[in-house]
Amino acid sequence: MGADIQVFKTQTSGDIQTLKNSNTQQELAIQDAQSSTFVHWGSSTCSNLSHTVYSGVVGGSWYDHRGAATNYLCLTMSPVFSDHAVPSINALQLLYGGEYTTSDSHHDKDPVCAVCQSTLSATVMIPGTNVCTPGWHLQYSGFLMAGQNDHAAGSEYICVDSRLENTVHGDASEDGKLLYYTVTRCGSLPCTPYVNNKVVTCAVCSK
Template sequence: MSQPKTPLTGTTSDSTSHDVMPRSDDTGPWEAVMSHISQQVTEMEADIQALKNSNTQQDLAIQDARSSTFVHWGSSSCSNLSHTVYSGVVGGSDAGHSGAATNYLCLTMSPVFSDHAVPASLALLYGTEYETIDSHQNKDAVCAVCRPTLSTTVMIPGTNVCTPGWHLQYSGFLMAGEFKHQAGSEYICVDSNMENTVHGDANENGKLLYYTVTWCGSLPCTPYINNKVVTCAVCSK
């Protein structure tokens, strides 16, 4: 009696064929897999770049929120650490008026006026002159409003250099109104160049700027020295 034949591999006794595995040198399916992986990598890289751009925009927004402004007194421009918002002239109240405002203003050179009727009782606005008894005497002071690229700015009276780790915006002299005048004033740091307008050097007064000088007593000497002109520095970090 004859033995039944053993089915060949890959076939059944009823001749139904199974799927045939691809040969090792058949790269078609692997190319599809690699193409899919490459596409996923490209999409992931795009997502990472978008996230970086978003973080950069957030960082810039945070930096903008932290930024402030300061006035560069005695200069019509800002340092390379700041952007110039506008340039102008220094103004304020008259030094001889007992009811004067104390602060100095950096006035725009593009004023816009109101047609409001001028009242009988009012405040007055004048320009500002250097009262320095030197080459800057009676010249009209200028200014610039600056927005620093660094988030914090401070004026340091008594020195013309910055604390370590801080960056110098400008240095100059601590100036204010004359101590015998009726009007009060504030101390401001005026650039040592004391830039002025071309308006002239006529003695018209108004708001005035004098060097500040040390007076020992309650002021500790040392480290201060009596009767010395005081310097200042504007620094950012």
């Protein structure tokens, strides 16, 4: 009788632990479904509304290569390389580091970034303002940046933290994937509310 009771207790304890593990997995799955990820450009850390998945440096294609990839990348600082042979053909897609081209104290410095997971389910970048829509929470604000319009390579707009944090790699002008401030130009852009020849701000907001 005593042995049977002990076996029952052991089985019951195991069942309870299994249920707890299952509940924990379900809770984690729900949390992941209710979260969102974004890149915090120009910062190596995330806000208190999110946690850091990894920190890295900004990279991408050479600013003046025709056929270059347009997007900016947040590159990990723990790379794993392939032993695949480098192709002998000429049309290689090459990867370079990023660089601020800002004609101020950040000029020629190399930008950092962080990939963040927010505890909130939706995250959006709002160009043209450094504040969030009511009901949304500010992850960070900064400047709308992109490549220059007379370069051969295209680029995309990204929101770079107003601190324009950089690595300690150096201030040398090595070019690569360049970042310039975006400036307003009135015409088809309505002025007002916009004003001509102003540096454009941005905000990354979650809800």
